[in-house]
Amino acid sequence: MAFWAYILRCADGQRYTGHTDDLERRLAQHRHGGFCDFTSRRLPVELFWCQEFPSRYEALSSELKITKWSRAKKEALSRSDWPSLSFYARPPRERVSTDDQGSAIHPEPAEGIDTNGLGMFGEKKAAQVVAADAPPC
Template identity: 60%
Template sequence: MAFFTYILKCSDGSFYTGHTDNLEQRLAQHQSGFFTGYTYKKRPVELVWSENFPTRYEALEAEKRIKGWTRAKKQALIDGDWGLLSELARNYGDRR
């Protein structure tokens, strides 16, 4: 079974990061307002990044790590800009 960490772009331009074992179902839940949390009033949402992991633990750890990142670092991940992502990671002490 695969587990996923994902980033959604909300209608207000903000990002939401989560993890799941069923990405299609989770996206539909966010779109429908099933969850009354962060994304509820920020619909529609758009899946902008996801990665699969072999265990729920690894997906959860990736979610926690990404949630602590700045918007710039998340955007670099979404864009696949590994050079910028690496540079932002090196500047971790200055700003996440």
């Protein structure tokens, strides 16, 4: 029996990661709505990436790992872009690469995103920066 790990792209751009033993049935459930609250509120959804595994354990393990990944890393996975996937696997401060002459270059994040789809710092860090600059109440 085959098992699958998959990523759906929702109408609002969010990604949903799951696993199943019947990919077609699960996709139909997500597309119909009512199966999963997350995707039901973000219809329509489309299959973004999937991979077959020989056991449920491996599919679930893959789902749990991928769920934590940044959007940029998931985009690289869907394109089978292994150099970018490796690049986004490193912490942001360690993401320096070099060109043929040995000069440091910083590739542009996929689709204008960095690690979490919210920019370099994310909303929480940006809010902390704004709060630190604001006068005390």
